[in-house]
Amino acid sequence: MFIRRLIFVSALAAASPVAAQVEKPVDPYVQSNANAGATPFTGEQLLAAFHGQDGVGRIVDATIDQGIVDPRTAEIFKATDLVRLRRTLKEQIAYLLGAPVTYTGRDMKSSHKDQGINTAEFNALVEHMQHAMDKEGVPYRAQNQLLSKLAPMKRDVVTR
Amino acid sequence: MTRVVAALGAVLAMSGGAASAADLVPSGKLLLTGGVTNIEGAGGGGLASWATITGYETRDGIGANIHATNVSLPDYKFRAYGAAVGFYDRVELSYAHQEFDTGATGAKLGLGDGFTFKQNVVGAKLRVLGDAVYDQDRLMPQVAVGVQFKRNDQGAIVRAVGGKDHQGVDYYVAATKVLLNESLVLNGTVRLTKANQTGLLGFGGDKDDSYSAQFEGSAGYLVSKRLLVGAEYRTKPNNLGFAKEDDWFDVFAAYAVNKNLSVTVAYADLGNIATFKDQRGLYVSLQAGF
Numbered sequence: 001m002f003i004r005r006l007i008f009v010s011a012l013a014a015a016s017p018v019a020a021q022v023e024k025p026v027d028p029y030v031q032s033n034a035n036a037g038a039t040p041f042t043g044e045q046l047l048a049a050f051h052g053q054d055g056v057g058r059i060v061d062a063t064i065d066q067g068i069v070d071p072r073t074a075e076i077f078k079a080t081d082l083v084r085l086r087r088t089l090k091e092q093i094a095y096l097l098g099a100p101v102t103y104t105g106r107d108m109k110s111s112h113k114d115q116g117i118n119t120a121e122f123n124a125l126v127e128h129m130q131h132a133m134d135k136e137g138v139p140y141r142a143q144n145q146l147l148s149k150l151a152p153m154k155r156d157v158v159t160r
Numbered sequence: 161m162t163r164v165v166a167a168l169g170a171v172l173a174m175s176g177g178a179a180s181a182a183d184l185v186p187s188g189k190l191l192l193t194g195g196v197t198n199i200e201g202a203g204g205g206g207l208a209s210w211a212t213i214t215g216y217e218t219r220d221g222i223g224a225n226i227h228a229t230n231v232s233l234p235d236y237k238f239r240a241y242g243a244a245v246g247f248y249d250r251v252e253l254s255y256a257h258q259e260f261d262t263g264a265t266g267a268k269l270g271l272g273d274g275f276t277f278k279q280n281v282v283g284a285k286l287r288v289l290g291d292a293v294y295d296q297d298r299l300m301p302q303v304a305v306g307v308q309f310k311r312n313d314q315g316a317i318v319r320a321v322g323g324k325d326h327q328g329v330d331y332y333v334a335a336t337k338v339l340l341n342e343s344l345v346l347n348g349t350v351r352l353t354k355a356n357q358t359g360l361l362g363f364g365g366d367k368d369d370s371y372s373a374q375f376e377g378s379a380g381y382l383v384s385k386r387l388l389v390g391a392e393y394r395t396k397p398n399n400l401g402f403a404k405e406d407d408w409f410d411v412f413a414a415y416a417v418n419k420n421l422s423v424t425v426a427y428a429d430l431g432n433i434a435t436f437k438d439q440r441g442l443y444v445s446l447q448a449g450f
Contacts, residue, residue: 038297119218119249123190130385140384141343148296148340155294 023084035107038149047097049142062132072124108156197227201242201256207394208376211304211336215246225449233439237261252285260360283308292336301337310359323362349376365399388414406431
C-alpha cells in the first residue's frame, strides 16, 4: 500500500515537469545581450571544449546544485527563483562561450543588488563552477578562459 | 611559492581525502592566488616579492601563514623560516629568519667550520591599486609597495669583507597580473637596495655604497588549479670587491595541496657566492596557513 502510494506520488511528480519549471514573474527590464556583462568569445572551439550547450547545461546545474547545499553559499539561493536562475545562467554562459543564443536575463548589477554577496562567497561560487567544469571534463585552460570573462563581474556581483 | 610547515610527513599523509574537505572551509581567495612566500618572508614567488597579499583571506578577513625554506647548494646551505599575516587583502606584515650556513666552506674562507650568517627580515607591504585576479578586462596589474628591514648578526665579518653595514632597508614596488585567458601569472618588481646577497653579506661595500635599482621578474603557467610552474630572475647589486655577486635564476613548481598547505620545489642558480662559483641546487619550501 505504502509502496503503491510512493509509486503514485513519483508518477505524479514525473508527470508534472511543466509545473515544476514555471518561473515566478519578475519586474520588467530591457532585454539585451549586453546584460550578459562581457563580450563573447568568437569561434566554435571554446564552446566545443565545454561540450556544447548540453555541457554548459550540466555545468550550470551542477554549480547551482552545489551552491544550494554548501553552507558557505546556501543562504544566497534561499530567496532565488532557481528555475529562472538555471535558465538565464545557462544562456549567459553559452552566450559568452560563443553559442548562437540570446541572453534574456538581467544585468549583473541589478540581478545581484539585493543578494548581499561578499568576496569569499563569490569565490566559493567560482569554486563550485570549477568543480562542475572538472566533472564535465573541461580542460583547465578552457575553464580559465571562461573565468576570465566572469572574474570582472565581481565588481557588480559583490555588494558588501 | 612557499608556505611552510611543521611536519611534512603529517601533511603529505593528509593530502588525499583531507584536501577536498579543506576546499570547503570558508576562506576567500582561489587556490594559489595568494602566491607563496619568498626567501625574505614576503608573499610572492621563491626569489621575488610579489604584489599579492599573503594568505587566503579577502578584503573581509585576516589570513596568515608560516613557512620554512631550505636551499642546498654545493658549498653552502640556506635555511629560512618565518610567518606572515595578510590584513584584509590590503596590508601584509612578515617576518623571516634566514641562516646562511657555510659548512665546511667556512673553514676555507677562514671563518671556521660551520660558520653561519644569520639575518632577520621584517617586512611590510601595502597593496595600492588593481586586482591581479579579478581585473581580467583591464591590463592594469595589482600594484603594491613594500619595505624590508634587514639585520645581519655578523657585523664584524661583514666589515672585514668590505661591507659597510650589518643592517639595511630595501624598498620595492611590485606589479602582479594573472592572465586567466592565457593561464599565466606574471610579476615584475623593482627593488631599491644596498644588500649584498640579500643582506646575508651585509649592506653596501668597498666598491659601491649607494642604493641601486634591481629587478625581480617571475612568469608562471597555471597547469591546473593546484599547480603553477615557471621561472624567476632576480638581479643583484655588486658592491663587494672580494667576490663578484651574480644575478639569481630559478625554475619552480608550486603545488597547492589545499588552501592550507603548499609546497614549492625549484632548481635555483645563485651563481657566485663569496668566491665560490656555480652555486646551483634544490630549493624546497613549505607553507602552511589559512
